[in-house]
Amino acid sequence: MLRRRRTNVMLVLAACAASLLVAAAPASARSSAQYRIEGGGWGHGIGLSQYGADGYAKKGWTVDRIIGHYFPGTVLAARPTDGPTSLRVLLKRGPFTPRFQMLSAGEVRHGLAAPLEVAPGDVVEVAREGAMLTATRVRGAERTPVTIASPADVTLVPAVDGGFKTLFSPDYGGSGGRYHGMITFYANPAGKGGGVGVVNTVPFESYLRGVVPAEMPAAWHPEALKSQAVAARSYALRGLQKNAPFDVYATTSSQVYGGINAERPSTDAAIAATDSLVARVGGPTGEVAQTFFYSSSGGRTANNEDVWNGTPRSYLRSVPSPFEETYRKTWETGETAGGATLKLELTPAQLGAKLGSYVPGAFRSISVEGTPSGYAKKLTIVGTSGKNTISADSFKLRFDLGSTNFRVHLLSISAPNVNPVGKYVKIVGRAPAGQTQLRLSRPGYIKTMTVKPKADGLWTVNMRMGVATRAQVIRRGVLGPAIIISPGTGVAAARR
Secondary structure: OOOOOOOOOEEEEEOOOOOOEOOOOOOOOOOOOEEEEEEOOEOOOOOEEHHHHHHHHHOOOOHHHHHHHHOOOEEEEEOOOOOOOEEEEEEEEEOOOOEEEEOOOEEEEOOOOOOEEEOOOOEEEEEEEOOEEEEEEEEOOEEEEEEEEOOOOEEEEEOOOOOEEEOOOOOOOOOOOOOOOEEEEEEOOHHHOOOEEEEEEEEHHHHHHHHHHHHOOOOOOHHHHHHHHHHHHHHHHHOOOOOOOOOEEOOOOOOOOOHHHHOOHHHHHHHHHOOOEEEEEOOOOOOEOOOOEEOEOOOEOOOHHHHHOOOOOOOOOOOEOOOOOOOEEOOOOOEEOOOOOEEEEEOHHHHHHHHHHHOOOOEEEEEEEEOOOOOEEEEEEEEOOEEEEEEHHHHHHHHOOOOOOEEEEEEEOOOOOOOOOOOEEEEEEEOOOOOEEEEEEEOOEEEEEEEOOOOOOEEEEEEEOOOOEEEEEEEOOEEOOEEEEOOOOOOOEEEO
């Protein structure tokens, strides 16, 4: 994608700001203004752009340079030696009965009596009955129950790594999912949905083997895969939930984890090549960075405070990401190829209809407040009954945009036909509340005046005009098309 300049200005867009009429024309100035919603990206825009990392890798960048670019001021270094050697990953929780089928021998541990032995082909079920967990071994027609008083956990330990598969659908991978390590079942609190919680306790690097290919296509450039491995490792260390019965989720609430089913040779190689490496802030012994990542930025990443508010972080700064050259979801017709800026063009009526209840009354205009990163922050919508301010996220959801890296431009305003009335002209226009100016110019003469719209947005200016004069409306830097008013000679002409 071509690199575009960003500005931290209010982009003010008047629905009919440059409609000009003489006295003979009706007061309801007509307009066919076109708005363009323009931008790109998919995701929050903070930290590592996955498409951008692949683009830089194809340009010859290595993992250390990619990580240093998207997380300024960080370096690759070994992760803390006092960190966890394994992670507890929440696969699923709620009012259901998880079932696992054994692929190897193993045992069900519960702490109240001798472990319950299981053999290949056995099915282990765990149910919640009031304050109790009930673990049941199913072997053919034989059922051997073991009841444990809550809050004791039940743990399924296979004799062979990966020696079981799910017979339920976890959040990723569906039925038949396989996982390293062991499975622990706990009584899920009522406030968290009740029922049973299912946790996979897995060696740390084995956890990454199920994350990297679930978050980034395994066929991408090796240096991009290494960057994803470093980001995933760092993110996991910063995202631990130490006071919960698990450390991380298996979904986008943390990062997607697919277990053994997701593993691929290319991503295994990337994880091994970056073994234990994380992004540290300021040097090899600095804190581990919270390495957020997402699909694509649309050409530039965002400062963390521009999107999520909060305290600015030195390593979550806005940086260019110009090589996101693969397909991404467009804002009109689904998915498309190429790195062009995405566009969605609407008339004022279409824009107002799409905004729906956000518009107070009938739609008149919209303005976008940007951020230093170039992302939208909030929008002000002016209607006939007042104005309303909404977040960029709300606008994004209403228009099904991929990110808040968007702008809204007024493309054009078609001028109406006008009839001359001698040398005296009443110029009529419509504009939103706020500063609106009228610029009149002809050879050797330029005059700019401020007009004051009424409650319905209409404004008028009475002028003595003996020769053809160029008229334009200005709204906070947005200049409307020129209309040449020629008293006594015929219809005025509109010029772009």
